Amino acid sequence: MIPYGRQDITQADIDAVTEVLRSDFLTQGPMVPRFECAVANYCGAAHAVAVNSATSALHMACLALGLGPGGRLWTSPNTFVASANCALYCGASVDFVDIDPHTLNLSVAALKLKLEQAERQGCLPDIVVPVHFAGQSCDMAEIAELAKQYGFAVIEDASHAIGATYRGQAVGSCAYSDITVFSFHPVKILTTAEGGMLLTNRADLHERLLLSRSHGITRDPELMTEAPHGDWYYEQIDLGYNYRMTDIQAALGLSQMSRLDSFLQRRRQLAERYREHFSGWSIGMQEQPVWGESAYHLFPVRVGASRKAVFDALRSAGIGVNIHYIPVYTQPYYRKLGFNDGLCMEAERYYAEAISLPMFSRLSDAQQEEVVSALDKALATAGTT
Secondary structure, three states: EEEEEOOOOOOOHHHEEEEHHHOOEEEEEOHHHHHHHHHHHHOOOOOEEEEEHHHHHHHHHHHHOOOOOOOOOEEEOOOOOOHHHHHHHHHOEEOOOEEEOOOOOEEEHHHHHHHHHHHHOOOOEEEEEOEOOOHOOOOOOHHHHHHHOOOOEEEEOOOOOOOOOEOEEEEEEOOOOOEEEHHHHHHHHOOOOOOEEEOOOOHHHHHHHHHHHHEEEOOHHHHHOOOOOOOOOEOOOOOOOOOOOOHHHHHHHHHHHHHHHHHHHHHHHHHHHHHHHOOOOEEOOOOOOOOOEEEEEEOOOHHHHHHHHHHHHHHHHOEEEEOOOOOHHOOOHHHHHHOOOOOOOHHHHHHEEEEEEOOOOOHHHHHHHHHHHHHHHHHHHHHOO
8 A cells, every 4th residue: 555645764763763762861851952943943933842743732822822712713624623623622712714726725815704704793813723735835924914904813734834935935934923833743744753843933922832831830930939949949830731742752853854855855856746747637736826835745636526436446556545634614523513514615625526645755756656547547437537
């Protein structure tokens, strides 16, 4: 089976992890801050906070921005459920903005319309979470302008997009957002096994994130309510969580960072080969806007009403295709909250036609040829070509 995504682990990665296992620190040692600095420097952000998952990162981002009961968060329905669940963790409500049928990202036009309606009704969002689907940045400058006009904070869910660019800057620079979140799950562009990271340019948010990551505990005398009793002293000054990343994970991530550019180069080569092959076919591909370069976490295609037949044929041929994503609000849990079909029609149309093809840095040319050959046959059988 050729999977849709897979980690790329070398002996250097294994050696980096082994070195930590032989050291004095397995967690809360020197590797986490080194990894944070490497990612912050790569992206051009002032601060980075490594955590145990991107889901934790999204939760922390909402908390740092003050989201709570009575608050509102909007996001794209074309995403993993964590992009929406983070609002519910805080006791806030969530709503969805439809996608652009070409970029498959949150539609700025739909966002503008929804904001105009919400302003009239007195229910504007506190936070908007644009999701950089498949590794392609949303149009962040337009979203940032709307954030200024309507007074909401912006969290970039860049779980797919480390290494992507927008207007000549790295995604993660936070030039158009308050916080950016990355994921380092094994199928992502680089991995720490499980893990995530938050980036921000705001010192106040950085301080809140550090507290939230580790039980709300501080050892900084300037933040304490009384003078330290001794070197052992700490205070819990907020309600936090154990969302820390281990030094073992950070060592793997730091080692992987040295190959990030090569990972991206290979993914872009594979994407170009897919695009060239399918240019004459009547299937849809995610449009690549002029404002930036994708990191190509995924390579989604639209195969029309024959999607299930094509999907089943590819799986039978040993091609591990997948589907990204079922619109979040159609999940049973969200239906119980009152959401129904028809809320975001472009997202629903996309889901009904979508297949994600294998895309990972170690996918060989021969394997990719096997993928496109199997897809050609499946499409011809389904009458889609």
